Amino acid sequence: MEEVVPYSTAPARTRRNDPGRRDRIIDACLDVIAESGVAGASHRRVAAAAGVPLGSMTYHFAGMDELLVEAFTRFARGVSDQFEQRMTAATDVDSARRAVADLITRDVFGSQRDLVLTHELYTLASREPAYRVITNAWMTRSRAALERHFDPVTAQMLDALIEGLTIHRALDTKPQDPALVRTAIERITALRSDTRT
Known part of the structure; x- marks a missing residue:
């Protein structure tokens, strides 16, 4: 049978x-x-x-919104993980400066894919609170990683610099000069020692 x-x-x-x-x-x-x-x-x-x-x-x-939130949360966590790894590996202020430069020019934002995803997330976050939660968590982790080597004010300025330079990099029609990135980082982090003297 x-x-x-x-x-x-x-x-x-x-x-x-x-x-x-x-x-x-x-x-x-x-x-x-x-x-x-x-x-x-x-x-x-x-x-x-x-x-x-x-x-x-x-x-x-449940719907496309749930999937988008999950996807962008995964993306932001992945970028934050790489960010933290870079800053954790730095052993002093000079190596931390190099790590920030690498984050901008080669590492976390090194691919066109990551830049596009970042800007798509920013656009959603500018209108929708659910996505702003994701970007705020991302910024909080970034600043905490930077504060391993820099005071909180400097860390906040560096975080803004990273965001600004990546936007310029994404939208500029000419390649970004890595020397400009290094100079900007050095100038912002020099304020750290100036304010403590």
Whole structure:
């Protein structure tokens, strides 16, 4: 006699065999945003990029807003993790200055993808409080990492410098001169020693 397998067991097996599906959707969402912007990120496009059935989108996320918040939270945490690693590895003020320069010119904001994602997040945060929570958490972590080597006022100025220079880098039609970055960092951090003398 042929064994009958209940239909309801098939979806459960599929989900068990694809435990990383939710993470793939989040990563694919970031890829789609980097390529087409938030305006171009739809359930259908993200599902195709993740290689998952369209129904997976509504299974894992209540809607596009939830997915966008999750995706940008993951992006901001990843950038903050790299930032903290750089600043933790610095052993003195000079190496901390070099670390900040590397963050701006090579590391965290070194790719066009990261710059696009950053600006898409800033645009959302300028209008929507949920995304402002993400950017505020990002700034808080950045300043805490900078305060390993610089006083709080200097750390805040450096954080603003990093943001400003990355915006210029993203929008300028000419490549940014790394020497300008180093000079700006040196001038801001020189205030640290001046105010303590």
